Amino acid sequence: MLNNKITGSSILVTGGAGFIGSYLVEKLLKHSPEKIIIIDNLIRGSIENMENFIGNPAVEFIEADVNDAALLEKCISESDYVYHMAALRINACAADPVNAFDTMVKTTFNVAEFSRKYKIKKVIYSSSASVYGLAQNFPTPETDNPYDNQTFYGAAKMFGEQLFRSYKHMYGLDYVAFRYFNVYGPRMDTDGKYTEVMIKWLDCINENKNPVIHGDGSTTMDFVYVEDVALANVAALLSDVTDEAFNIGNKRETSLKELLEIMLRINDSKLKPVFVESNTVNPVSRRLAENKKAYELLKFIPEITLEEGLKKLSKWYFEKIKTAVK
Ligand SMILES: NC(=O)c1ccc[n+]([C@@H]2O[C@H](COP(=O)([O-])OP(=O)(O)OC[C@H]3O[C@@H](n4cnc5c(N)ncnc54)[C@H](O)[C@@H]3O)[C@@H](O)[C@H]2O)c1
Known part of the structure; x- marks a missing residue:
């Protein structure tokens, strides 16, 4: 113990x-x-x-x-x-x-x-x-x-x-x-402002519909x-x-375009992104954390890669949809 x-x-x-x-x-x-x-x-x-x-x-x-x-x-x-x-x-x-x-x-x-x-x-x-x-x-x-x-x-x-x-x-x-x-991860909010896109795209993958990217997909997140x-x-x-x-x-900057590519890849999907004009102005176009301080003072290092985490998220979400349908 x-x-x-x-x-x-x-x-x-x-x-x-x-x-x-x-x-x-x-x-x-x-x-x-x-x-x-x-x-x-x-x-x-x-x-x-x-x-x-x-x-x-x-x-x-x-x-x-x-x-x-x-x-x-x-x-x-x-x-x-x-x-x-x-x-x-x-x-x-x-x-x-x-x-x-x-x-x-x-x-x-x-x-x-x-x-x-x-x-x-x-x-x-x-x-x-x-x-x-x-x-x-x-x-x-x-x-x-x-x-x-x-x-x-x-x-x-x-x-x-x-x-x-x-x-x-x-x-x-x-x-x-x-x-x-x-x-992000299992149990995440399915309509959060910044992360909702993951859930929307999982819905597209599930329904075999091409996922939509608003704007050019260059906005980045960490x-x-x-x-x-x-x-x-x-x-x-x-x-x-x-x-x-x-x-x-x-400490990994991921554009929305890249995020979608990873999500399609890990779910063996051949779907292609559809780019449509953005209808909102996002005042925060980039996010990337410097994590040095958390490592130095707390010995904290994130362990789960984006690919691993997205696999866990996809598994959770697809099971959730399946049980909701039953
Ligand atoms: N999820 C993210 O990406 C993110 C990013 C930055 C900061 N945060 C912060 O982390 C914390 C946890 O976020 P989360 O993602 O788990 O969100 P969440 O909404 O899942 O968790 C917040 C919890 O607080 C409860 N709550 C809200 N108002 C309440 C009230 N008046 N009385 C009692 N309970 C109340 C909600 O029911 C919810 O269970 C929050 O302070 C959030 O602002 C989250």
Whole structure:
């Protein structure tokens, strides 16, 4: 049995029924924590995501709104560590900034405040590469400035990072923030703004229809496999590193055109892309993470290649479609 800071600890995971959160809980359980409390209102997460651990006696799942401050305070008062992952997606923030303010800003403040009050040993905060907007440098180091971000979501994530930083300096609250790039894998959101294209193309492969690329397919992303992201989160708790923000990407820049080629190849498909005019202007045309800092301070290296990850994603998605049809 592994024996470390997680062993015997109580850990709160907000958003633990979600895509990344559910993998994180699986990885944490390997280290025998005393208790994992999950708060999730299932607006995006699901019981299905948690099927590998929902019956585990160490897991307490609370189906509730993380914006319920009294509940949040109670859960934090019973915890040693906090992962704050509950958030609205980028397009949901744009559609409803009032609600987004509560979830992304006010509740993040509550997490910091209660964590200080109950002497939480470390908060691990899910930020995003969205803080960069269109970055200045590629690969993008953590020192790139966030002033090109144009989204509420990115603004809220930046606030969160800076808030925890101020709580570290005012009160000594230890924290680590992660700027994930384009996370993908089984259980992923099937209509997320940046990654939805993978699911659309898998649908085309399944239906044997030529997949559509809007624009010339030159937009690039840095796709990182979800289990690697979960492992980075575990490493942050185990290490003594504090007061740092880390990029979590794969350090591989992949254009949409190239992504589609790989997806067709690994699925033995002879389909051909159809290029149509783009109907939207994408303000973020490139993404590529510099991952040096996460390696140097957390010994984190992404392990799953894009080809391996896409095979796992395809298998999961095709099985999901098959069972839905039955
Ligand atoms: N997936 C990505 O590519 C990506 C990239 C950058 C950052 N992130 C961040 O990582 C974290 C996890 O993202 P994910 O991809 O797993 O998304 P997700 O939507 O699957 O997970 C978020 C979870 O939070 C829950 N939630 C949202 N609002 C809530 C509320 N008010 N009360 C209780 N629960 C609530 C949702 O039901 C969901 O299960 C988020 O903070 C997200 O902003 C994700």
